[in-house]
Amino acid sequence: MATTRILEWVGRFYIFLLLGFLYLPIIIMALMSFNASPFYQLPFEWTTDWYASLWQNDQLIAATWNSIEIAIITTVISTVLGSAASLALYRYEFRGKKFLQALLFPPIAIPWLITGTAMLIFFFGIGIGRGLIAILLGHVALALPYVIVVVSARLQTFAPELEEAARSLGANQWQVTVRVTLPWIMPGVIAGGLFAFAVSFDQFVVSYFLSTPGQTTLPVEIYAAIRKGFTPEINAVSTIIIVVSMALMLLTARFFKFGGEK
Amino acid sequence: MAGVQVSNVSRSFGAHKALDHVSIDFPDGGFYALLGPSGSGKTTLLRQIAGFDFPDSGRIAIGGESVERVPVEKRRIGMVFQNYALFPNMSVADNVAFGLSVRGEAKATIATEVQRALDLVQLGKLGGRRPHQLSGGQRQRVALARAIVTKPRVLLLDEPLGALDKALRVDMQIELKRIQREIGITTIFVTHDQEEALTMSDRIGILRDGRLVQEGPPEEIYDRPQSEFAATFLGDANIFRGDATGHGIRLPDGMTIAAGSGPSLAAGTKASCAVRPERIQISTGNAKLDMGNANMLEGQVSKRIFAGNNSTYFVDRDGQTVKVIVQNTGAERLAEGQPVVLSWSPESTVLIAA
Numbered sequence: 357m358a359t360t361r362i363l364e365w366v367g368r369f370y371i372f373l374l375l376g377f378l379y380l381p382i383i384i385m386a387l388m389s390f391n392a393s394p395f396y397q398l399p400f401e402w403t404t405d406w407y408a409s410l411w412q413n414d415q416l417i418a419a420t421w422n423s424i425e426i427a428i429i430t431t432v433i434s435t436v437l438g439s440a441a442s443l444a445l446y447r448y449e450f451r452g453k454k455f456l457q458a459l460l461f462p463p464i465a466i467p468w469l470i471t472g473t474a475m476l477i478f479f480f481g482i483g484i485g486r487g488l489i490a491i492l493l494g495h496v497a498l499a500l501p502y503v504i505v506v507v508s509a510r511l512q513t514f515a516p517e518l519e520e521a522a523r524s525l526g527a528n529q530w531q532v533t534v535r536v537t538l539p540w541i542m543p544g545v546i547a548g549g550l551f552a553f554a555v556s557f558d559q560f561v562v563s564y565f566l567s568t569p570g571q572t573t574l575p576v577e578i579y580a581a582i583r584k585g586f587t588p589e590i591n592a593v594s595t596i597i598i599v600v601s602m603a604l605m606l607l608t609a610r611f612f613k614f615g616g617e618k
Numbered sequence: 619m620a621g622v623q624v625s626n627v628s629r630s631f632g633a634h635k636a637l638d639h640v641s642i643d644f645p646d647g648g649f650y651a652l653l654g655p656s657g658s659g660k661t662t663l664l665r666q667i668a669g670f671d672f673p674d675s676g677r678i679a680i681g682g683e684s685v686e687r688v689p690v691e692k693r694r695i696g697m698v699f700q701n702y703a704l705f706p707n708m709s710v711a712d713n714v715a716f717g718l719s720v721r722g723e724a725k726a727t728i729a730t731e732v733q734r735a736l737d738l739v740q741l742g743k744l745g746g747r748r749p750h751q752l753s754g755g756q757r758q759r760v761a762l763a764r765a766i767v768t769k770p771r772v773l774l775l776d777e778p779l780g781a782l783d784k785a786l787r788v789d790m791q792i793e794l795k796r797i798q799r800e801i802g803i804t805t806i807f808v809t810h811d812q813e814e815a816l817t818m819s820d821r822i823g824i825l826r827d828g829r830l831v832q833e834g835p836p837e838e839i840y841d842r843p844q845s846e847f848a849a850t851f852l853g854d855a856n857i858f859r860g861d862a863t864g865h866g867i868r869l870p871d872g873m874t875i876a877a878g879s880g881p882s883l884a885a886g887t888k889a890s891c892a893v894r895p896e897r898i899q900i901s902t903g904n905a906k907l908d909m910g911n912a913n914m915l916e917g918q919v920s921k922r923i924f925a926g927n928n929s930t931y932f933v934d935r936d937g938q939t940v941k942v943i944v945q946n947t948g949a950e951r952l953a954e955g956q957p958v959v960l961s962w963s964p965e966s967t968v969l970i971a972a
């Protein structure tokens with residue numbers, strides 16, 4: 357009995373350490389965004405000045421909106437295209453299908469630095485150049501394989517008889533997809549969408565290559581700001597983003613249990 | 619309602635002939651069982667009739683109308699799947715409503731029809747449940763209600779009772795039969811369970827290796843099987859092999875067996891006789907034999923299995939084991955090792971060409 361108790365405490369300590377490791381830096385950053393000293397000096401002195409001045413920082417705000425816009429558009433495009441591709445790969449047998457599926461994985465493994473360079477060269481070659489459009493195209497390309505992999509995994513748990521049953525009841529292909537197949541794969545589609553959003557919103561390397569000074573995203577802007585000289589405004593904007601994205605995650609987790617049945 | 623005609627239907631998957639020139643006439647309003655071991659083509663045939671798959675050649679007609687190139691969603695059939703295939707994201711009522719809803723029926727009509735169908739399968743109060751909250755038998759009923767609510771021309775059942783336990787299966791057999799009679803729908807039922815086929819259907823078609831072996835009413839196939847396969851697959855049978863002697867055979871040890879039915883075969887050709895285990899009388903040497911029992915063989919009891927209302931005896935004779943089922947009438951039971959006389963009438967014997 358004593359050993360189980362000890363093990364229990366070891367387990368708790370481990371979890372505590374793990375959570376501390378994950379969250380401590382974030383908590384400190386959030387706290388410092390409310391600290392008057394720009395140099396992390398203690399004692400802690402409460403202020404919301406950094407949030408106020410953040411509001412004045414047009415460049416940072418513009419970059420934030422760019423990031424959100426690009427992430428949302430990337431999510432919509434890659435989720436729709438990726439889910440459709442997963443359905444096609446699930447339903448149809450065609451020449452080169454295996455090859456096509458195998459081609460989906462390398463982009464996940466290729467370093468973004470290389471993908472970014474390749475895209476930059478390619479976009480210049482075909483005349484798109486750099487800018488928000490280039491960033492958007494790049495993000496969609498990066499996010500697509502994630503969506504396809506996640507949705508395909510969910511489709512593996514789908515019983516094909518359900519589509520057959522729907523057809524036997526007179527449903528056409530569109531009705532079968534919308535009323536039977538999509539509801540089943542929805543948790544996978546949502547998870548794929550979250551991945552796509554994260555890939556885009558967190559994206560630094562590819563965005564860095566493809567952005568121009570006026571047209572940039574938040575991670576690139578933060579990087580530029582830090583190089584110029586760190587200000588706690590960065591802490592403020594990061595804190596806002598963390599709160600918003602955690603709220604989004606919790607909401608999603610509340611409505612969808614990934615992988616399992618509803 | 620409508621009958622179904624399958625004429626000369628063939629279907630191959632690569633080199634495998636799943637269906638080989640199968641022709642069956644499914645009568646209007648009848649309950650037809652497609653019986654066969656796995657891989658016999660019975661499910662493939664059902665899928666051709668449903669329209670999930672199209673035959674390579676041959677014709678399929680529902681109510682006289684050719685449908686062999688019509689996709690399933692336009693065939694107006696109802697189908698119950700082996701694993702029920704209920705939509706997990708919908709309530710029981712929504713599952714049943716699906717077929718009406720995709721046809722664009724009015725909400726009020728749908729509600730009435732769904733309730734009527736659920737009442738028919740005795741699930742009137744469970745419309746709000748989700749499929750995962752139901753027992754196997756209840757899911758089965760929902761699947762049936764969903765399949766018939768659209769008033770299909772044919773009801774197709776793919777081993778619908780396979781997933782149920784024995785007691786529930788018997789209940790559902792009776793229930794299914796009651797519902798089928800009540801709405802009078804042409805029903806085609808795929809099963810590998812011969813008992814199910816015998817008790818439920820008006821006609822049975824036995825399939826093997828993609829071919830129709832024999833078809834007809836259950837009594838006819840049971841009493842007059844035309845092949846060893848039909849004799850042993852539908853019910854139990856003792857098969858005696860020998861040379862034809864006109865209406866009977868001569869066994870290798872010289873004994874003869876007279877058959878009351880079967881084809882006329884040229885003397886000397888290879889042939890066999892099939893006898894049901896319950897038709898054979900087993901007795902000790904000095905017992906009085908039934909006068910009609912012209913067929914007689916001697917043997918020795920090798921094993922007896924007591925099953926309450928009857929006993930099964932395994933009797934060895936000339937290297938063959940003969941199975942005999944005797945009703946428990948309270949008469950003397952025979953011991954293992956005891957020499958016995960087996961006797962039965964020619965009317966209980968069917969001659970089969972080898």
